[in-house]
Amino acid sequence: MTESVITTDAVTVTAVDKVFEAAAGQVVALSGIDLTVEPGEFVSLIGPSGCGKSTLLRLIADLDTPSSGSVEVFGTSAHQARVDQKYGIAFQQAGLLPWRSVAANIALPLELHGSSSVETRERVAELIALVGLDDFGDRYPDELSGGMQQRVAIARALAKKPELLLMDEPFGALDEMTREYMQTELLRISAETGAAVVFVTHSIPEAVYLSDRVVVMSPRPGRIAAVVPMALGSTASRADDLREDGAFFEMITAVREALHGGAPASSARGVENR
Amino acid sequence: MTQAATVARAPSRRPRTAPPASRARARAWGFGALGLAALAAFWELYKLLGPADGLVIGEVRVLPRTSDLAMPHIWETAGRLFEPVTRAEGARVLWLEVAIAASLTLGIAAAGWIVGVTVGLLLALVMQRWRLAESAALPWIILSQTVPLIAFAPVVKSWGSRIEIGAFEWQDWMSVAVIASYLAFFPVAVGALKGFQSPDRLHLELLRSYSVGWWQTMRYLRLPAAVPYLLPALRLAAANAVVGAVVAEVSTGLQGGIGRLVIQYAGQASGDPAKAWAPILGAIALGLIAAGSVALMGALARNYRRTEDAS
16 A cells, blocks of 8 residues: 555645635635545545535635635646646536537637647547547537537546546436436546546435545535445446446445435435435 | 437427528518508608698697608609709719718728727727726716717817828828717727626636636637627617718718718708708618628628527
């Protein structure tokens, strides 16, 4: 285990607090957060609304700064990691630019950082193939279904070959069938790219299906209640049949109980049990 | 869920409930022509049925006279366009004279439009960049439009006539263009600012995650997102530039433009009432050409207006 000290963690969050100044006074969004994500690891953040899971993701992305504590990404500050484009990000809304074709949307981060047009074209073709959107490169976002738009957003997040992918409920707006399909696609893509993923969700089965570890958070103030390792084999080897496996349901139960502070769950408020 | 099923959903978004574009366009033209015909019919009907001396209540004439002097028949006005301007030997046909004057005014208005659009865009850029500039400048920009145009046209002319830099000498038409630009910059400044501020938080944060600066955010996000706001602003600016140019021609007394022709022919209306309407028709055509040119630009920027169509 001594070698593991040498490798740099993908994400290291140390003693982070986040306090928002509101008109009615201070709101403690996060309190005493410690978390590490190893390279190539898939970690889900789950918890009811208001537990600060999205806030934590935004701190890692340097879209917001912690009130105290530190956030490091691959051994540098979160700010430096953003400047160096160490991560790719996808939100609940695909957030595609409506005036750009699928290919041009995926190319955006490459264009912004001065890749040559030949490089860009080759990389975009790779990414379009990776997310299974061949023949759709010339289409515009308004011509795509929600699932397809989200795939474009994932391709765009992967454009700069980041070793860290940050995802904030990316499948939250999709219907259940599309969602399950996209989950399996994401497992394939993360296995192919080898990127670490921090994935915010409020769906227990989604977190269990995708993750190496599920970080269970509780609200007011946002804290980490438990970290549940998923004993389900490597994420790369998982497929849809896992959803009907007994071990899968055991893990769902484990996460659900963690959400309720160890007690057997009656009903999880604000958390989807589907 | 298979990929095919996801894909199959895509085309279902394309058909719209509205009729196809070509039919919609034909209908728009049809209604436009119908409107014109209705206007002509109303003109002639009122001329036929209305009292010859109009309707006067107390001191105020609430309905116009219907005499041939005040309201020439449509066909007389139309026919007059194809007769010579004066009885003098070699005089031009009226419509040609009007067209020549209109093209001069159009040129001046276009110059004013370009200056106005440039100034408007620069103001919007500065106001977007610095919040302080917005709070400082926006009230003045709005206030600027309350200054009566006719009042300050002569001032601009007299200031301009004092400008002489080397070989450059201020021309009278430039005063007219400046006044046209004064009316044109306003909708562009306001519309562009609104457009630049239109991107939602999601897109702004996406660009922030790419760690790009203000200028690239402007170029890749704010400017393209502003197109649906800019096009109506540019169209309004074009119409304003034409109005400004015509009015400024009148109040600065510039020769050769359509504004001058309106005044000149109005003076001859007692002897030749149909002639006075020719430059007015010319001015209307100018406005249509100006607005039409901007609409053409809008057609070129189709891809930036996809959200407009979708909503």
